[in-house]
Amino acid sequence: MKxxxxxxxxxxxxxxxxxxxxxxxxxAEVTAVVRxxxxxxxxxxxxxxxxxxxSDRSAVAAMVAETEPxxxxxxxxxxxxxxxxxxxxxxxETNVMATLYLLEALRARxxxxxxxxxxxxxYQPGTAAGPPHPYSLSKTLEELVSLAWGTLFKQPVLLAxxxxxxxxxxxxxxxxxxxxxxxxxxxxxxxxxxxPQAFRLSSRQALxxxxxxxxxxxxxxxxxRSGAEGTVYRIDSGTQRTLGDISVKLLAHAKAPVPMDWGPxxxxxxxxxxxxxxxxxxxxxxxxxxxxxxxPEISLERSLKEIVDYCRSGRxxxxx
Amino acid sequence: MKxxxxxxxxxxxxxxxxxxxxxxxxxAEVTAVVRxxxxxxxxxxxxxxxxxxxSDRSAVAAMVAETEPxxxxxxxxxxxxxxxxxxxxxxxETNVMATLYLLEALRARxxxxxxxxxxxxxYQPGTAAGPPHPYSLSKTLEELVSLAWGTLFKQPVLLAxxxxxxxxxxxxxxxxxxxxxxxxxxxxxxxxxxxPQAFRLSSRQALxxxxxxxxxxxxxxxxxRSGAEGTVYRIDSGTQRTLGDISVKLLAHAKAPVPMDWGPxxxxxxxxxxxxxxxxxxxxxxxxxxxxxxxPEISLERSLKEIVDYCRSGRxxxxx
Numbered sequence: 001m002k003x004x005x006x007x008x009x010x011x012x013x014x015x016x017x018x019x020x021x022x023x024x025x026x027x028a029e030v031t032a033v034v035r036x037x038x039x040x041x042x043x044x045x046x047x048x049x050x051x052x053x054x055s056d057r058s059a060v061a062a063m064v065a066e067t068e069p070x071x072x073x074x075x076x077x078x079x080x081x082x083x084x085x086x087x088x089x090x091x092x093e094t095n096v097m098a099t100l101y102l103l104e105a106l107r108a109r110x111x112x113x114x115x116x117x118x119x120x121x122x123y124q125p126g127t128a129a130g131p132p133h134p135y136s137l138s139k140t141l142e143e144l145v146s147l148a149w150g151t152l153f154k155q156p157v158l159l160a161x162x163x164x165x166x167x168x169x170x171x172x173x174x175x176x177x178x179x180x181x182x183x184x185x186x187x188x189x190x191x192x193x194x195x196p197q198a199f200r201l202s203s204r205q206a207l208x209x210x211x212x213x214x215x216x217x218x219x220x221x222x223x224x225r226s227g228a229e230g231t232v233y234r235i236d237s238g239t240q241r242t243l244g245d246i247s248v249k250l251l252a253h254a255k256a257p258v259p260m261d262w263g264p265x266x267x268x269x270x271x272x273x274x275x276x277x278x279x280x281x282x283x284x285x286x287x288x289x290x291x292x293x294x295x296p297e298i299s300l301e302r303s304l305k306e307i308v309d310y311c312r313s314g315r316x317x318x319x320x
Numbered sequence: 321m322k323x324x325x326x327x328x329x330x331x332x333x334x335x336x337x338x339x340x341x342x343x344x345x346x347x348a349e350v351t352a353v354v355r356x357x358x359x360x361x362x363x364x365x366x367x368x369x370x371x372x373x374x375s376d377r378s379a380v381a382a383m384v385a386e387t388e389p390x391x392x393x394x395x396x397x398x399x400x401x402x403x404x405x406x407x408x409x410x411x412x413e414t415n416v417m418a419t420l421y422l423l424e425a426l427r428a429r430x431x432x433x434x435x436x437x438x439x440x441x442x443y444q445p446g447t448a449a450g451p452p453h454p455y456s457l458s459k460t461l462e463e464l465v466s467l468a469w470g471t472l473f474k475q476p477v478l479l480a481x482x483x484x485x486x487x488x489x490x491x492x493x494x495x496x497x498x499x500x501x502x503x504x505x506x507x508x509x510x511x512x513x514x515x516p517q518a519f520r521l522s523s524r525q526a527l528x529x530x531x532x533x534x535x536x537x538x539x540x541x542x543x544x545r546s547g548a549e550g551t552v553y554r555i556d557s558g559t560q561r562t563l564g565d566i567s568v569k570l571l572a573h574a575k576a577p578v579p580m581d582w583g584p585x586x587x588x589x590x591x592x593x594x595x596x597x598x599x600x601x602x603x604x605x606x607x608x609x610x611x612x613x614x615x616p617e618i619s620l621e622r623s624l625k626e627i628v629d630y631c632r633s634g635r636x637x638x639x640x
Contacts, residue, residue: 057409088424088469088472089377089420089421089424092417092420092465093417096416097412097413097417100409100412101409104408104409124446125445125446125464126444126445126464128550128605129471130467130468130470130471130472131468131471131472133472134472137465137468137472141461141464141465144445144446144461144464145412145457145461147450148450148451148457149408150450151449151450151451152408152450152451152453152454152457230448285448
């Protein structure tokens, strides 16, 4: 059987790096698309690398024509809320227009499936409140245009909305930031230097659903293989935890005292992520990835331990 | 009192040309923004002209910095459904991104009001059906991003959704097309040449709300002066008419036989415009411009007569 020819965008990112490893190991012919060539090679032998600025329409068209993918896993995009406030147009260009350039380039080819990774920080368009930040606006529109291109042009477009992804690797998320703080505290204690400044938890009671990134990548495989076109697949662990709980579990791995500022005690603030559209009833087709037979396999405990181990290893972006 | 400094985009278009005349006559300091310099001057003395490609982000920023508008009437955009099928990305770039470049450039200035002209051919995002065509998608997103920019950045953004605008001038709408056919038929009869091919009505029973463009421009003035920020104002005549009825009224002005093909008789097809979101209940604030004290003043009969007169006059884009 001919190997699946899979394009993965955002391949140098946290999820992208794991996806490249996973699909390569599963026998796919993987092309890793990056905006800039990474300083060191990030991927195993046999993975092709393509440098492409996805916000350059003609570069995207040329890249798709050259690589002729059967499938695309579109993970590229910007995902910092503070940065989106500083340069909102950049978020519209990279999260909305770049996705459209990719969809449009694929339209010129015999139908290849594309899975677009959305966000749970969407808002409900048409409501008076509006989006909580430009990042939310950009991800909401990215989903809208992807679904619209699917119906307008009969393209096989699939959508995924992962929860908070954690695990070893180049993440900039909460767990990795705290693990890095733990490792710095250990290093300071070992060398007799001053302990680092306390890590501040601004919202100890905020609830999040954490899932190992490798489980999410497996879910992407399920969706690419058997997902229904035009459907939005949510990828969850199914368990909400507070940032305080997660912090305590991570700190249990520390081999030295870790300075922490637990922030104000604000009981009753057990809130979901700001701006999430959860709880509202969307009209579009929304499924859980579990409906395709997928389920998480990596325990929270293992994820957290491996995050701390990864940070201790001093690897820079590489997974292996 | 200092004159209002008003920027009008899409100034060479049908509505734009009327808006420039109206606001200039009303004492505003008008800057007419056009993509390309028109072959002949379209506007009265005293109106400034600015050439600017609104899909060029830095050009928009420079133009707004230079002209320092108090108010913007944003009429520019592409509005052909067939063209949107041929080049959907062009519609996203000119109807969505260009509007964002304008909003973003205005954000750098002390709050100036902007009125964005939307379309009734929106779709309801998040519904499985999706947009009927790329033009609908682009206008839906244009409204969404305009309202979002208003709430995110506390910008005074106003929205208008006019119905079908008619009247003398460089329109490419149904009434003008039929009036041009009438004038060609008259010319052929006068010179003894063959009559032109029959004008085909593909949907005789389709219902539309027709309003004189000059009434709509007056409504824009009401909205700019006293409209509530973040509200979508519908601009209607309030009367739906079939294309068949309108055709009969236009043909009454003909001074020679006009070849017509009335199309199939399909009773029960008294439909509103394809893809209109009317009848659905949007969550956003929607008002009729009548709520601001505006009402139409120009009768349908006068509009239709002046369209035929305009076509007979052979003026090319100019209003006077």
